[in-house]
Amino acid sequence: MRIYLTDEDGAGEPVKSKRTSNWGKIAVLVTLGISVLEPGVFKSQPAESCPVGETIRPLSFYEDRSSTDEILFNYAWRNKSLEIFTGAVKISTVVQDDMPDPNTHPEAWSNFTRFHNHLEKSFPLVHSRLRLEKVNVFGLLYTWEGSDPNLKPLLLTAHQDVxxxxxxxxxxxxxxxxxxxFDGERIWGRGSSDDKSLLIADLAAVEKLLSEGFQPKRTIVLSFGFDEERGGEFGAKSLAGVLNERYGEDSFYALVDEGVGTVEIVDDRAITVVAIGEKGSINLEISLTTPGGHSSVPPPHTNIGLVSKLISYIEDHPFKASLGPGNPVLYYLQCLAEHTNVFDEQLKKHIFKAGYDTKSNAEVVKYLSEDPVTSSSVKTTQAIDIINGGIKSNALPEFVSFVINHRINVESSVNETIEQVLSDIKVLSKEYNLGILLNDEEILPKTENGYFVLNAGEGLEPAKVSPREGEVWTKFSGSIKHIVEDYIHPDLEKPSVVAGTLMTGNTDTRYYWPLTDNIYRFMFSTTELVKTHIHSVNEYTTLDDHLFIQLFVYEFIQSVNE
Structure with a gap:
């Protein structure tokens, strides 16, 4: 498809859809592993096949598609969207890990007031016709009441912070x-990809529907946190609490939040990925306390030396790779195997049998483990990110600490992760006669040589995998197919496929889990997410991708009201 970009003077150069059949690129989106059970068999049945599915278009599209065409092709709409989006990126809504409570220190969050003013100015109909509540000072909760209270509401979420x-x-x-x-194609800046594109697109879609007189039968709720990048404790947690108290558990039709949504062309077929789950996570802090002294009379191994040995041991003994039935990654692989030729025939057979045959499962795990990116999809990962110790060059260090960040396999748990790390510590403790404390619990008694402390916080369990069948999935995935087939790649003869996978990172959806099982982490991107430099230097997105997200939300809201 060719979409003409605009600048102040009008149309720029046309952008052509990019195509690739490189499995390595798609593999970036494969993100999880699960445990094998008894030899030769799994307790679960083989993962279901990957149906092409139905393309869902709202009735308004059949009656008159000029309104949807306007979002992508109308110069005035594109330029207005560009103005609003770039204006949002220009406001630095940065959050640090140590941000104070917004109730007692609102001045530390003052840029969010500027951001709210920008939204109010940019979307006047949203702010005059929807109910807006500010939760915990800076959380934004918009409610568009539907005409039928018997229908479960739709929840659209995003975050304001960067x-x-x-x-x-x-x-x-x-x-x-x-x-x-804006360089004529890309919008550059912190938050352009994560996550202001989605937030602005949600509001733009609702603003357009309001301007056209649309009245939903199903209530639409927009919930925008303001500290997702530091864990969502002030924002999404408070917003979810309000919604849970107001509507109750299992009260929402579906939730759509930030996530993967890359559209890749593989063997002349468009494959769009949707994250239907997330790995868990936990940071473990390990410290070692030992006697001090003058560095002129050192022991065989100083505190730093012992900690270095432990770090090396932990890295040399990673979590075991595994892949089991029901794993979103296996489902994703089976979608590729069924609809493309990126795998040879033998590997295809193994992929289809991997859910119930241990030999085939081992072959698939072996294949994924050969690449450092896909290897992380089949095991709990561990990364030593922080280390502190030593205060003077001639004084033996008495206290050294380091932090390990873990991304936890969906069928594993926080406790299993802690147990493996604790087991690693025991190996070093026994060799060098050191004690161990797990938080405040004594595992091995302190000795004259010193002791380790493993501080384990609350952690986040892996998310429940969202359904990839049923009425909600059919309408959601069908709406994606509609945008892909009618606008992004209308030139392709083969019908597109929507494949579920899993995110290695975490989102604000953790706080909304009780509200619905239908949680989908998705925002359109025709560019690989790793190339948009999320959380890095030169973050960007394209204007077209921003408009594709607008278009999807605009059409999806209408479809769920039919």
Missing amino acids: VPVLEPTLKDWKYPPFSGH
């Missing part, structure tokens, strides 16, 4: 990180 920009990296940015620069 990660910081490190000052030493400013020189490496192609354009200033809060300039919202």
Whole structure:
């Protein structure tokens, strides 16, 4: 498809859809592993096949598609969308990990007031006709009441905040990180991809529907947190609490939040990925306390030396790779195997049998483990990210600590992760006669040589995998197919496929789990997410992708009301 970009003077150069059959690129979106059970067999049945599915278009599209065409092709709409989106990127809604409570220190969040003013100015109908509640000062909760209270509401979520920009990296940015620069194709800046594109698109879609006199039967709720990048404790957690109290558990039709949504062309077929789950996560802090002394009379291994040995042991003994039935990654692989030729015939057979045959499962795990990216999809990962210790060159260090970030396999758990790390510590403790505390619990008694402390916080369990069948999935995936087949790649003869996979990162959806099982982490992207430099230097998205998200939300809201 060719879409003409616009600048202040009108149309720019046309952009052609990019195609690739490189499995390595798609593999970036494969993100999880699950455990094998008894030898030769799994307790679950083989994963279901990957049906092409129905393309769902709202009745209004059949009657008159000029309104949908306007979102992509009308110069005035495109330029207005560009103005609003770049204006949002220009407002630095950065959050740090140590942000204070917004109730007692609202001044630390003052840029969010500027951001709210920008939204109010940009979307006047939304702010005059929907009910807006500000939850915990800066959380935004919009409610568009439907005419039928018997229908479960639709929940659209996003977050207002962005990660910081490190000052030493400013020189490496192609354009200033809060300039919202548009080069005729791409919008550059922190938050352009994560996550202001989705938030602005949600509001733009609702604004357009309001302007056309649309009245939903099903209530539409928009919930925008303001500290997702630091865990969502102030924002989404408070917003979800309000919704849970107001509507109750299992009260929403579906939730659509940020996530993967890359559209790739593989063997002349468009494959769109949707995250239907997330890995769990936990940060484990390990410290070692040992006697001090003068560095002129050192022991065989100083505190730092012992900690280094432990770190090496932990990295040399990673979590085992595994892949089991029901795993979204296996489902994704089976979609590729069924609808493309990226795998040879033997590997295809193994992929189809991997859900119930241990030999085939082992072959698929072996295949995924050969690549560092896909390897992370079949095991709990561990990354030593922080280390502190030592205060003076001639003083033996008495206290050293380090932090391990884990992304937890869906069929594993926080407790299993802690147990493996604790087991690793025991190996070193026994060899060097050191005690161990797990939080405040004594595992091995302290000794004159010292002791380890493993501090384990609450952690986040892996998310429940969302359904990939049934009425909600059919309408959701069918709406995606509609945008892909009618607008992004209308030139392809083969019907597109929507394939579920799993995110390695985490989102605000954790707080909304009780509200619905139908949680889909999705936003259209015709560019690989890793190439948009999320959380990195030169973050960007394209204007077309932003408009594709608008178009999807606009059509999906109508479809769920029919």
